[in-house]
Amino acid sequence: MKPYRLFSLILLAAVALTAAAQQLADNQILLGYTDSKTYDVGNAGVGQAGTYPMGAILTPSRLASYAGCKVVGLRFAVGQSIGRTRAFIYKVEGNNATPLIEQNQRTYEGWNTVFFNGDGYTITGEESLFYGYDYIESDEMVAAEEGAIACAGSYLSESFYIYSDFGQGLGFYPIQNIGCLCVQLIVDVSNLPRKDADMTYFEVGHRYKSVGKDIDLLVGLSNVGRDSICGYQLGYQIDQMAPVYFNFKDTIAPGQMQMQEIPGLNFTDDFPVGHHTMSFFVASVEGKPLETHRNDTLSSSFLYYLNPLQRQKVYAEVYTDQSSYYVPALNSAFQTYMDHNSNLCMANVFSETSPLVLKKATYLHDLYAYTYPSFTINRAYFPGEEHIAYDMNDLLLALPTDFLVDGILGSIIGQDAANPSFATIELKPQYNPESRKLSIDVTGVVSPDAEALYGDLALTLLVGENGVRSRQLTVSTTTGRTMVNQNYTHNHVLRDFITGTQGDKLAVSDLTYTAHYDYTLPDNVNDENVEVVAFITKASDRIADNVNALREMDITNAESFALKPLIDALGVAGVKADRRADASYYTLGGRRLSTSAAQKPGLYIERQADGTSRKVVVR
Numbered sequence: 001m002k003p004y005r006l007f008s009l010i011l012l013a014a015v016a017l018t019a020a021a022q023q024l025a026d027n028q029i030l031l032g033y034t035d036s037k038t039y040d041v042g043n044a045g046v047g048q049a050g051t052y053p054m055g056a057i058l059t060p061s062r063l064a065s066y067a068g069c070k071v072v073g074l075r076f077a078v079g080q081s082i083g084r085t086r087a088f089i090y091k092v093e094g095n096n097a098t099p100l101i102e103q104n105q106r107t108y109e110g111w112n113t114v115f116f117n118g119d120g121y122t123i124t125g126e127e128s129l130f131y132g133y134d135y136i137e138s139d140e141m142v143a144a145e146e147g148a149i150a151c152a153g154s155y156l157s158e159s160f161y162i163y164s165d166f167g168q169g170l171g172f173y174p175i176q177n178i179g180c181l182c183v184q185l186i187v188d189v190s191n192l193p194r195k196d197a198d199m200t201y202f203e204v205g206h207r208y209k210s211v212g213k214d215i216d217l218l219v220g221l222s223n224v225g226r227d228s229i230c231g232y233q234l235g236y237q238i239d240q241m242a243p244v245y246f247n248f249k250d251t252i253a254p255g256q257m258q259m260q261e262i263p264g265l266n267f268t269d270d271f272p273v274g275h276h277t278m279s280f281f282v283a284s285v286e287g288k289p290l291e292t293h294r295n296d297t298l299s300s301s302f303l304y305y306l307n308p309l310q311r312q313k314v315y316a317e318v319y320t321d322q323s324s325y326y327v328p329a330l331n332s333a334f335q336t337y338m339d340h341n342s343n344l345c346m347a348n349v350f351s352e353t354s355p356l357v358l359k360k361a362t363y364l365h366d367l368y369a370y371t372y373p374s375f376t377i378n379r380a381y382f383p384g385e386e387h388i389a390y391d392m393n394d395l396l397l398a399l400p401t402d403f404l405v406d407g408i409l410g411s412i413i414g415q416d417a418a419n420p421s422f423a424t425i426e427l428k429p430q431y432n433p434e435s436r437k438l439s440i441d442v443t444g445v446v447s448p449d450a451e452a453l454y455g456d457l458a459l460t461l462l463v464g465e466n467g468v469r470s471r472q473l474t475v476s477t478t479t480g481r482t483m484v485n486q487n488y489t490h491n492h493v494l495r496d497f498i499t500g501t502q503g504d505k506l507a508v509s510d511l512t513y514t515a516h517y518d519y520t521l522p523d524n525v526n527d528e529n530v531e532v533v534a535f536i537t538k539a540s541d542r543i544a545d546n547v548n549a550l551r552e553m554d555i556t557n558a559e560s561f562a563l564k565p566l567i568d569a570l571g572v573a574g575v576k577a578d579r580r581a582d583a584s585y586y587t588l589g590g591r592r593l594s595t596s597a598a599q600k601p602g603l604y605i606e607r608q609a610d611g612t613s614r615k616v617v618v619r
Helices: 060-066 139-144 327-340 363-368 401-417 450-454 564-569
Strands: 028-032 041-044 050-058 070-078 084-093 096-106 110-115 128-137 149-152 160-165 170-174 183-188 197-203 215-223 229-238 244-252 257-265 274-285 297-304 314-320 344-350 374-377 426-432 437-445 457-465 468-475 482-490 493-497 512-520 530-538 557-562 572-574 584-586 602-607 613-618
Touching: 028 050, 050 084, 050 183, 060 128, 060 197, 070 084, 070 128, 070 149, 096 110, 096 128, 096 170, 128 160, 128 183, 197 257, 197 274, 197 297, 215 229, 215 244, 215 274, 229 257, 244 257, 274 450, 314 327, 314 363, 314 401, 327 344, 327 401, 327 468, 344 457, 344 493, 344 530, 344 557, 374 401, 426 530, 426 557, 426 564, 437 457, 437 530, 457 512, 557 564
Parallel strands: 314 344, 572 613
Antiparallel strands: 028 183, 041 149, 050 128, 050 160, 070 110, 070 183, 084 096, 084 128, 160 170, 197 215, 215 257, 229 244, 229 274, 274 297, 314 374, 426 437, 437 512, 457 493, 457 530, 468 482, 530 557, 584 602, 602 613
């Protein structure tokens, strides 16, 4: 979803407004993020006259419980009439939406009810639905600084979107900080039991836990029956340990979700190190077992440790495209961070349609990239996010680079830099500029917790290059229009893997490991601009192909080095095109070369007429 950034919603007096709900049939419920009676804000506005498709999104986690039920209508509230407008339901696929139902309706202040003509829409439980209405803001509203958007509460504001094209591509723009949009589906639930509840949200927070890193739980429970429920019991279980129960007296209307904070789970020193699964479940409703058990349990995993090691560097992996005009702004943000911090190494992995693509790395786009550019930090998942990767695309062109770095990128990197590591990496390279052969000895220490946490570990070594000139779509700083720069300088370009693309399994003995690699740089790579990145993950024999498996593949440590210091240490200089006519050239063994032979790429001795000499590389 694209960050909402173009409009500042006008929040004047936040007054509580009520409207009587139109009576529903006994077999119908309201499904959404707000209740059926109140809204707290009725005069929020976009601040720009126009028509904006505005609504909320229900994902499969909410809709699965209603598979087979039929959406027969829609309700929405406005703070004042916006004339005749369109109510709609769209099916959401990625950042695209396809209309399923559209129906025009005259609006009135307060709640408006639309019953769809025809048979409505039957929920499969596997789709995401965007449902809402066309919000119409007039010039008079803009002048009065008083709109008609009605919202309730402050929870789940991210479920509220405008679906439009604000000059940056058709997509979803979330509205922030004014609560939930007052819009609800009317669903025929004739085929549901009277009393039923499902778990709809549960996360254990950060993946790594230890003594002093307790779990504070926030869980979501939905009433998926035909009647209200008055009181319920929730429980959780870690692995096969004894369940823990909590009783609540809340009343939840049909179709509504209730969030509950659960007291923190305290870890002790005798808690087993390793991988654990925590399951949260509905134990009973109104003192009775559930009638069905379709979605009444959610599970999440975490790693418990006692012996962390020092994290050396954080690895940023950018999934980039030479046809995206956001790329230069993201590159600038990363470069600004790296100019002031030494704890980051990175690689730009180009898309299949980019001239700089590395074919054997494109599988990473399939696993992580959902837009261009996007990026992972340590390939690690942050709880509550929709994707493992992040994107800042719309913010990139709206905010100063320093703010992006300090306020967003630095925070994302910092949260992963603070995570524990369970293996160290020491790189000892040697390089011969004449043969272009690179040798790397890799050693490291492994935490006694590593085997229980990950099983086997794998080492990945990759080659990146800076200063690569190639095309890139950019935004002109003078006209603001997009243009192609055919000579754009790309840094951190992924050129090759020294190991396998998914790493090589480490042979660990007595909590240490060693590995040796010999690699010859390709001729099209400038060795003075090469950087080698190393990182360690859980070993996998195949590409992780589902979300849960990918969340296990985060990087436990990273390190890097550049080749230029090694070349400089050899006292080797590059030969310029305007070489001195009085100089003569020799092989390292002392054999004098003809002028034509000395033009070929290689490492030579250059001897000046005054008798001075130096090593040079002809490129």
